[in-house]
Amino acid sequence: MSATEDRIPVMVPWLGEEEAQAAAEAVRSGWVAQGPRVAAFEQAFAERVGAAHGVAVSSCTTALHLCLVALGIGPGDEVVVPSLSFIATANAVRYVGAEPVFADVEAATGNLTAETIAAVRSERTRAVVLVHQGGVPADVESVRKACAQWDVAVVEDAACAIGATVAGGPVGAGALLAAWSFHPRKVITTGEGGMVTTDDPEVAARLRRLREHGMNASAAERHASRTPVLEQYLEVGFNYRMTDIQAAVGLVQLGRLDEVVTRRRALAARYDALLAAEAPGLRPVRDPAHGTTTFQSYWVLPEDGWPQGRDAVLAGLAEAGISARRGIMAAHLEPAYADHPRADLPVTERITRDSLILPLFHTMTEQQQDRVVAALAREVRR
Ligand SMILES: *Cc1c(COP(=O)(O)O)cnc(C)c1O
Numbered sequence: 106m107s108a109t110e111d112r113i114p115v116m117v118p119w120l121g122e123e124e125a126q127a128a129a130e131a132v133r134s135g136w137v138a139q140g141p142r143v144a145a146f147e148q149a150f151a152e153r154v155g156a157a158h159g160v161a162v163s164s165c166t167t168a169l170h171l172c173l174v175a176l177g178i179g180p181g182d183e184v185v186v187p188s189l190s191f192i193a194t195a196n197a198v199r200y201v202g203a204e205p206v207f208a209d210v211e212a213a214t215g216n217l218t219a220e221t222i223a224a225v226r227s228e229r230t231r232a233v234v235l236v237h238q239g240g241v242p243a244d245v246e247s248v249r250k251a252c253a254q255w256d257v258a259v260v261e262d263a264a265c266a267i268g269a270t271v272a273g274g275p276v277g278a279g280a281l282l283a284a285w286s287f288h289p290r291k292v293i294t295t296g297e298g299g300m301v302t303t304d305d306p307e308v309a310a311r312l313r314r315l316r317e318h319g320m321n322a323s324a325a326e327r328h329a330s331r332t333p334v335l336e337q338y339l340e341v342g343f344n345y346r347m348t349d350i351q352a353a354v355g356l357v358q359l360g361r362l363d364e365v366v367t368r369r370r371a372l373a374a375r376y377d378a379l380l381a382a383e384a385p386g387l388r389p390v391r392d393p394a395h396g397t398t399t400f401q402s403y404w405v406l407p408e409d410g411w412p413q414g415r416d417a418v419l420a421g422l423a424e425a426g427i428s429a430r431r432g433i434m435a436a437h438l439e440p441a442y443a444d445h446p447r448a449d450l451p452v453t454e455r456i457t458r459d460s461l462i463l464p465l466f467h468t469m470t471e472q473q474q475d476r477v478v479a480a481l482a483r484e485v486r487r
Pocket residue numbers: 163164165166167190191193194236238239262264265285286287288298299
């Protein structure tokens with residue numbers, strides 16, 4: 106890396122002056138906790154992803170937790186999850202005292218399929234957390250159909266898939282429950298933050314209660330009322346609320362979503378062309394037949410593995426000033442799951458061992474992209 110060449114980060118959120126203004130307005134309004142801006146963000150977000158209701162929460166991790174609580178899943182139950190996911194997917198199952206059962210993924214998308222779920226399903230399987238990994242839509246139609254036959258609920262982990270499409274509509278449409286993330290590594294951001302979407306009004310009402318200590322009247326409702334509202338705590342809930350400052354930022358970010366996804370897809374297409382020419386043998390993640398990805402993660406997998414090892418490649422890229430990342434992690438290989446029954450997950454292990462996530466962000470320049478490809482081509486030839 107020369108003195109004039111800056112380090113290329115793996116991700117930079119696209120935030121502007123409008124987000125700063127919106128956050129400042131929320132602060133000046135005096136109402137900074139969950140309030141009118143959260144309500145507006147929920148409605149706008151749900152509409153955008155084709156769901157009837159949105160319930161904003163503090164993260165996708167807490168969103169997943171609430172989904173499983175809402176389904177009544179607990180000790181003695183099994184929930185099928187991909188190991189190939191951010192570890193929060195599996196952890197959420199542990200939070201409710203149920204057992205995560207790891208299923209393998211298909212090589213092309215990194216997602217569960219009806220077949221990989223069927224291979225590990227048991228009489229105790231109550232739900233599946235179907236992850237749209239890195240923004241690549243899972244084949245929801247076939248998975249929903251299979252799970253309906255088995256009487257197994259499908260929770261969609263759409264943390265990375267805001268703006269992805271599947272079966273001709275947005276990811277989220279028709280989902281029993283979908284969980285979303287607004288972490289800065291994801292497609293749009295509120296700093297930290299998450300959402301659950303659903304079409305069921307009763308489930309939405311329960312989720313609203315659960316995120317706010319199990320209370321039957323929100324703080325905003327009590328504030329708006331002229332007569333004293335004596336709240337009741339109907340069940341043991343959580344404090345998983347989003348703030349109005351975050352929601353104000355989220356509303357602006359949502360307005361940028363189409364532009365963000367269009368830009369990410371254009372940069373991904375440019376990567377595809379450059380890599381095909383300069384680093385053949387690297388297979389980039391692509392749109393599946395059933396939908397379009399957000400390219401939240403643009404990952405590549407070498408057809409024959411890395412002779413020098415993936416970590417040496419990462420080190421080589423870092424030396425060239427490029428922050429790539431190891432590919433998607435596999436939860437079953439982490440110490441937190443060391444006591445878990447060993448699962449046979451060959452595709453998961455191959456992807457997590459050899460895949461690389463390349464830098465991709467809204468303001469990335471073609472020159473930066475050329476540098477990434479040149480450095481990667483050097484590693485491929487090594
Ligand atoms: C990032 C991510 C999460 C966790 O999201 P947070 O909002 O950071 O809690 C969960 N699942 C997947 C697939 C993710 O990529």
